[in-house]
Structure formats: structure tokens, C-alpha cells
Amino acid sequence: MTAKQFSCPVPMRDYPNIVLSHGGGGRLSAELIEHVFLPAFGKADGPLADSTALTLPAQRLAVSTDSFVVQPLFFPGGSIGDLAVNGTVNDLAMSGARAMYLTAGFILEEGLPLEQLVEIVADMARAARQASVSIIAGDTKVVERGHGDGCYINTTGIGILAPTCSIGIDRAAPGDVVLISGTIGDHAMAIMSVREGLEFEATIRSDTASLATMVHELLQACPDVRVLRDPTRGGLATTLNEIAMASKCGIEIVESDIPVDNVVRSACEILGLDPLLAANEGKLVAVVPAAQAQRALETLQQNDLGRSAAIIGRAIDDQHSLVVSRTMFGSRRIVPMPIGEQLPRIC
């Protein structure tokens, strides 16, 4: 659903746009909670308060926080609302934790159309249902026009770690096999196509999705997974460099084995961007012992989100912790850690 198709159900006090008082803690703040947030996220038990009580069944928890500042707020395949939920759910999944609860902090810019906020919140609620997480606490601040960009969202997630889980970014060892769960660069190119007004033969859609179920299946099938990581900001190149540095090994990848959608590849060529550096929001990198690589690949491919999964390389002995790529022509090149992100405001 796009913002244009959307009809706002709450003509609150005749304010069609966010005003400063929506963040003031008074009646307008209360109305925003009552008419926008509670209908989407559900009502807490008992009265609303500044904190929410939880009773958790296990004692080993994982916690992750992430702010989202993507521009534009809406893009093919999703919105800042989807990203804000899936991004934090995925960060928890990469540590082997099952996300249970999310908090949501909004920084709204004066003038944001209320119907856009309603739509973002609906996207968050849908993504939360799909990932089986509850949004349990929230906060809204409003900044003056020209001091924000419509909507920024912070989500913080709490998940439960399996007692036996021993995934870690420092656990890759020479001989291990590196997999990617699907095509790379889709999210970054979906955003760029909108920003640059590019049209291709097919619309490039963001891959934003919760990876929680796929991770669960993978860990069931291959309990010895060494590293899980989602290649978001900085793309696959950054993720592989982080793994190599933390694990004190090298990583060798075969560039032609990395799945890239043809339209995404064309877009990257037109814009002079490298798919290896392009952000993903629904993909994971897994490092597994060689003996479990085939099983891991098949498990990923059986999930809808992993149909294009591929083995893309392996960890090797290298005291310099370099990531090297073998090209289609047989040459080798170093894949450096980028200084920054090639595209700002991608998530």
C-alpha cells in the first residue's frame, strides 16, 4: 500500500499533519498513542505507563538496538516501518536469539502527514506479527520542521538465547565454508532507484524480511554454525572483513558464485556502484564447518527467503585477515573494508 492509497482513519482534532504538541506529553500525545499506536500495536495489559513489565521464561537474553533513518520513507518492497522491525529482529537472530519484544522510539518532524505515520505504524505492526514479536513500549518526540526528515525510528529488541548457542563473529576457522542466503544488493538498489528516479524493465524491490525462521531452521539442521551475520550497511564486503578480522583468518570468495539479480546488476553498473558494498535487509552470511556446508545450503534453499542461497567461498589461513576475491578471469583481488557506506541513509 502506498501513502497515496491510504486513507487516514483518525482525523485527530483536525490536525492532518504532525505538530510540535504531538510530542509534548499532553493531550495530543495521548491521542497519538490512543488513535495511532495502540490500534496497531495492541493494548498493553493494565494502564499505560512509562515502562512495561515482562516475565521471561529463560534467563539468557540478547539485546540489540538500531536506529533507522532511511530516505525515502517508502520504497518498493517496504518502508522504514518494515526495516525498523526486521532490522532489529535480524540482529538478534544473527546472535542465535529468538526476538520476543521490541520497543519503538519515534522522532517525528513537524509537518509529517499523519497518514504517513499511520501507514508506517501499520507496516511495523504487520512485520512484528510476521516475526512473532510484541512491541511493548514506545516513545514519541517531535522536532521542528527542518530538524528531522519526516520520521526516524529506534527499535530495541530483547530475545531469548538458546542455552547451547555458541555462534560468534570470531569463530570462523580455516577450512570453514561461507554461504550467502540469496541475491545481494536488492535493498540498496531499490532505495537508489527511487532516489534517482531510475526505471528498469522490472521494479527492484527491497529484500526487507525477518530472517528469524530461516535461522531457526539452519540452527536445527546445522547446530555447529560458526558465524551468522546480516550484511546490511556496508554490504557483503564489510561483513566478510568483519568476520575475517574478528576470527583472525582470511576469507576467499569466488565472485561469480555470488548471486546478484540481473536488474540489480544493471542498476549497479549504471550508477557505478559495487554490489559487494550494497546493503541488504533480508540476507544472511553463514560460516559453517565444511562437513555441514551442503546440508546448510539445502536448508537455506528450502526456505522461501533462501531459494538463491549459494556457497560463495571459504575461510583460509591468513595472518593479515584479508578478504580476497577470485574473479571470473582467475585473477585475485583484495576486497577492502570500505571507509564508509557508498550510500548514506540506506537503513
Place this chain on the structure above:
Amino acid sequence: MTAKQFSCPVPMRDYPNIVLSHGGGGRLSAELIEHVFLPAFGKADGPLADSTALTLPAQRLAVSTDSFVVQPLFFPGGSIGDLAVNGTVNDLAMSGARAMYLTAGFILEEGLPLEQLVEIVADMARAARQASVSIIAGDTKVVERGHGDGCYINTTGIGILAPTCSIGIDRAAPGDVVLISGTIGDHAMAIMSVREGLEFEATIRSDTASLATMVHELLQACPDVRVLRDPTRGGLATTLNEIAMASKCGIEIVESDIPVDNVVRSACEILGLDPLLAANEGKLVAVVPAAQAQRALETLQQNDLGRSAAIIGRAIDDQHSLVVSRTMFGSRRIVPMPIGEQLPRIC
């Protein structure tokens, strides 16, 4: 310490100001973490990852989230860094929970002087030490110049609820006594004095502080405390209205019994502001059974932060849940729930 006195210890790659790549997830992001955040917040056990594992001793948790957008970033008595820690610690304390862990999400504006960020982070670290909380996970995004305001911070807190705690905003009952832990309006007037360039005979300082210890002492002395709430955005008037509405009772206050610092009162008069609506960042409202009111008052007054604590009114039978104030002249007026905050960007 003010920003001017501060000398930045990290001339990182010769960038004295925040650039977009500091939020890109690549090398500059890593340097920000290594040179700014880790020295202040301490290094986690094991490698840095997108989520942090916790082992908690109890199963009943409280969770709270809050974003901070105060302008200016530095003011007499504190900074956005102090507020970001104390605000969330206090929200947890008001539910009867002891804050244990905080996450910190930064949205930085391109061009923010790095030394200001270092100072904000130092303030957060000091406030966290004082409140005995650990900052366990973080995230940094950078937005282009003109799309932020230097620095926005979200903190999310996890605390442990005492098993017997039964505080709730809906638990005030007719006959209960209402207390405030000290003078009101200090924070709002400290901010306003800076914004308006006002000078008084004495500098008005924000009251930003962790209320955790005072709450602990109060609950030890008066285990039947009904309601705890910190009157931040919207001030005392908003808090009392929220309590009255949630508890389905009225509240009658005696205006002359509410402590207001003389300089703050003058500032309010000059600016045409009502202290009852002015934000506080280190005060609490407590509603207690009448039999424990004197004990509660003495307990608050024994804490440095509560020396000016006072009994300011009581809950009464009122099906309309009104807050009424008796003035010095004996007349009664309704204290309405404000529509919004009289001052934007106060926290």
C-alpha cells in the same frame, strides 16, 4: 565541563566533525566505536556484535524506551547525555524497577563537532556509573546537515522488578496523600534561560538526576506506595491529571505548598510560563496512603535530592477525575491537562 573547555582526545583521521561515513558501517564507524564509545562505556566481553548477551538473576523485568531531542545540547546542570541516561533510569524507577542495562542509539547530524560527541558520551558514562547501570549495546546513524540537530539519543532500559512491587498509576484512592520530592520547573527554566539568553541573580540549573536511590529508600520505608511518576514533559499538571484519570479519582492540591525556587518563579513570570506545566528531570510525585505520608516525607527529605520534598495535596472522590488547585486566596481552580508542552524540545 563545557564544550569549549574540552579537548578532544581523538583526532580521528583528521575529521574534527562528524561526516556521513561515520554512520556508514565501515571503517569510520568502527573508529567511532573504538575511540569514542568504548573508552567511555567500557568494552563488552568478547567481540563486538550487533547484539549483547545478558544473564539476569530474576525473571520479572521492566522495559522502557525514550528518545532525547533537547536543544541546546548543553545547559547549566547537564547535557543531553545526562538526560538520556537519567530519563530512562527514572522511568524504570517509577515502575518500581531497578535499572540494570541501557542501550544507546545515536542519530548524529553531519558537522557535529566530534569533541561535543565525546563530551556527551562522557556525560552518559558518568551518569550511568552514578545510577549503577551498564550501557550494553549501541548504534550510530548519521544524517545530512539540516536533517537533524547535532545529536538525538534514544535509550532503552531494562530493569529488575521487585517481586512484591505493586505500584501503578491507577492505584491512587480517595484519602491518599500526594507528595513532590522537590522544587518544580528547574529543568525547563534552565533550558529556557539558555535559549532566551536570560540572566538572573543565580544561574538556574537543570535538576537532571537519577532518582533510583531515592525510590529505593522510599519503597523500603513505605512499601505501600501507590503511585510513583516523574513529572517530565508537561510538568506536574500533566502528571497529576494522568494519575487522576487512570485512578478514576480527583486530586486536590494546595498551590502554596508546592516548592518552587525563587529564581525559577521569577523566570516563569518573566516568560509568562506556568511552573505547574514546566518539565522536571529529577523530581518524583508519590501517592501514598495517608498513614504513611509523614514517613514518606521524612524519607524523601533525608535524601539530598529530596531536601525540599513536600506534601502538596490529596486524592479525593470525583467522578470527573479533575485536578483542582486551592490558591493562596482560598479560591479553587481546575488544573487542566495541557494540550501540548508549553516548551518544545525540552528533553
